[in-house]
Amino acid sequence: xxxxxxxLFLSVxxxxxxxxxxxxxxxxxxxxYWYKQEPGAGLQLLTYIFSNMDMKQDQRLxxxxxxxxxxxxxxxxxxxxxxxxxxxxxxxxxxxxxxxxLFFGTGTRLTVIP
Amino acid sequence: KAGVTQTPRYLIxxxxxxxxxxxxxxxxxxxxxxxxxxxxxxxxxxFEYFSETQRNKGNFPGRFSGRQFSNSRSxxxxxxxxxxDSALYLCASNLAGGVDxQYFGPGTRLTVL
Numbered sequence: 001x002x003x004x005x006x007x008l009f010l011s012v013x014x015x016x017x018x019x020x021x022x023x024x025x026x027x028x029x030x031x032x033y034w035y036k037q038e039p040g041a042g043l044q045l046l047t048y049i050f051s052n053m054d055m056k057q058d059q060r061l062x063x064x065x066x067x068x069x070x071x072x073x074x075x076x077x078x079x080x081x082x083x084x085x086x087x088x089x090x091x092x093x094x095x096x097x098x099x100x101x102l103f104f105g106t107g108t109r110l111t112v113i114p
Numbered sequence: 115k116a117g118v119t120q121t122p123r124y125l126i127x128x129x130x131x132x133x134x135x136x137x138x139x140x141x142x143x144x145x146x147x148x149x150x151x152x153x154x155x156x157x158x159x160x161f162e163y164f165s166e167t168q169r170n171k172g173n174f175p176g177r178f179s180g181r182q183f184s185n186s187r188s189x190x191x192x193x194x195x196x197x198x199d200s201a202l203y204l205c206a207s208n209l210a211g212g213v214d215x216q217y218f219g220p221g222t223r224l225t226v227l
Binding site for chain 1: 118147149156162215216218220
């Protein structure tokens, strides 16, 4: 089955950049996603990248995709205390039925130190 | 445009009971997926409905079931509740299923005593 791996914890100082890494297994995944979850809340879609792209930038967020190594990263520039949350990467393997189920990593808890 | 809504937000049940959770997708979205989130197992896919048909199912026992109505609203049901069913149940909707971004609701926190 699909196996998406992330490191569990990351601490950074406010104003620094954060880099959250993820490795996935299914090369058929067409889209790869980053979601943010704050305490007691659901998942907020942050950004996503199409599998034929290497990089996508969206304001403070930069996603890098190395398809050969099946490695995905999320860089948050100028990290703020409001960025403290759990970040999940997810892959969406191609399914011939057209179904779209996500396989999530374990989540990385980002702590921003003031 | 209103987001995905889930009701109730919190629920407490006892072992052996059954429970029904509801999800209203974003207007115009036809695909609804359900996920279970627990500290031990993380986020796991339960099932997906599209146009009132279950199109995909995760690896959960038959006690977990769902349905989708003609207005795309979806319900999931868990029968004969077990302590291990305590979790945050998340619903996600997307426009047409397939390769498309999913938008999540706030979840229903189910506690089984």
